[in-house]
Amino acid sequence: MIKAQALKKGDTVGIISPASPPNKENLKRSLSFLEKNGLSYQFGKHAQDEYGYLAGRDEDRAADVNSMFADEGIQAIICACGGFGTARMASLIDYELIKKNPKIFWGYSDITFLHTAIRQNTGLVTFHGPMLSSDFGEEKGVLPLTESYFQQLFDGSGITYDESISPLEIMTEGEADGELVGGNLSLLASSLGTPFEIDAAGKLLLIEDIDEEPYAIDRMMNQLYSAGKLTEAAGIVVADFHNCVPQKRKRSIPLDEVLAHYVALSGKPAMKGFKIGHCSPNIAVPLGTKAVMNTKTKTLTIQSGISGV
Template sequence: MLNRRHMFQSLAAASAAFALTLPLGVQAALSARRKPPRLHPGDTVGLVEPAGFTDDSFDLALVEETIRAMGLVPKAAAHLADRHGYLAGTDADRAADLNAMYADPDVKAVFAVRGGWGCARILPYLDWKTIRANPKLLIGFSDITALHLAFAARAGFTTIHGPNAASSWGKFSWEGFRALTFDAATPLYSNPVGMEDRLVPRIGRVRTFHPGKARGKLLGGNLSVLCALMGTAYLPDFDGAILFIEDVSEAEYRIDRMLTQLALAGVLGKVAGVVFGQCTGCSSPGPSYGGFTLSQVLEQHLAPLGVPAYQGAMFGHVANQFSLPVGTLAEIDATAGTIRILEAAVS
């Protein structure tokens, strides 16, 4: 049996050898990226609302209780309970909250309470110099995609596309998040087997558009938010990436339109693989005889790419979801419907 020293040397050599097979842009991005520290019980973590507001103090109290149940200590941002129209405070104040959390040495990670809309509005107000100098996990999904992508482009360290602080945090979500962020594990994500009273289960199934395996850095999130950043300075390079996308309440033709935009902008032609997660409520109201289904739209766009691609992974606007480390090296198996994290997301 290999001793531990030999084992780690072998793993390091294998990782270095694999890195040399990646596109030069991917190699540069991975070598420049730093890892935030892992979480420990008792760590203080920041609570921010960079997009929509929460107007019920009872709901915010439940969020703080959830953070304590994780063994962490919540620290509310100065403007956490603010409201400005449909936003959680002015753009300047929401950005100031995020800047303050990254400048505070006592704060070890930052949780977004919820999504909504508004993260893209604060990007010009963020103190990128301070953020880059203080790598800390940013956790959230939905509109938080704008921050994940901007951090990947501007900050150069890992963030976590996973449940927001106000999410339900069931066992499936919590155990995956804890393994990734507390234990520095490299999990293999696969959909849980549904407990249905059917001869052939339907829940948790995946659809493969092009079989095979692919490796690359994980980049993506909410499809609508990603498309809204096209043409800005806050979008990372997708060369050789594993693109993961999801959405909510979007009709099939709008998913078609957004994927067409990604294709015309050259993004889809760059990626090494694609995973489409959950699209909650993504169907036109009423009968749509002769219209395309969501799966047909995805097949039209993804199958011709000739890279591994599948639909149905457990991330998106669902109760339980994977925690995906944005910018971290991963491997997908489009035939099996799995995502394997290949390196620790934290130090």
């Protein structure tokens, strides 16, 4: 396990778009959030490129990732937004470079594929958290609670998620510990059978998604279950499934029932209700560091993902 150094006032953040093009107005608006936290910023060369639903060609988006990790003047890398396409260029990332130059890497949604690829090829702890254009730049603003979890990058604080943040529901009783891994369910399912397949063995597996109908969630959960990912995990952390409601099909199994079915098949401790993912608040958590989930106390305790504090 490798942890990046904590941020301090005056540090420079590299801004990249490894997936889809960011909303430029939102991105511009989000820069005040970095400035408010005493940070400078530098855009990747291709951070505002557009190539259909991608923020530039695969080689260019990968080049931005590599160059930000190589640049000694950059202390953290934050993704502008998610969308589509990180899996296309995961094989173009220089993982040995990242291992030699560990830095804070922050994002979620489609960025899940990069979280998994980076962690499993380098050991670097990364951060599943709200992004610039898609979250911090929204015209409606961001909840103070969402913003507050950015401070873990400065003070190296761990996280204790309990019902003071959101109501939590026990799905299967028990206590489980291990590295917290996972993220967006669609991306986790798409990693199966690739060199970047999610390793869930002995780990707490976090899942979340957006705009997927229950039948699609069913298919992806079945894929994870059939691949042994749910049964080999130490526990399952069910985060936010935003707008995952029936649309094409009027007749549907309720989403809660779909999730409960596969959690029960796993036989592992599980809780749901975590405001992590495409939701507000959006609680940022480190991936790859040690965590403990206890259904008796209804807590998820996560060690700091930062060193040097």
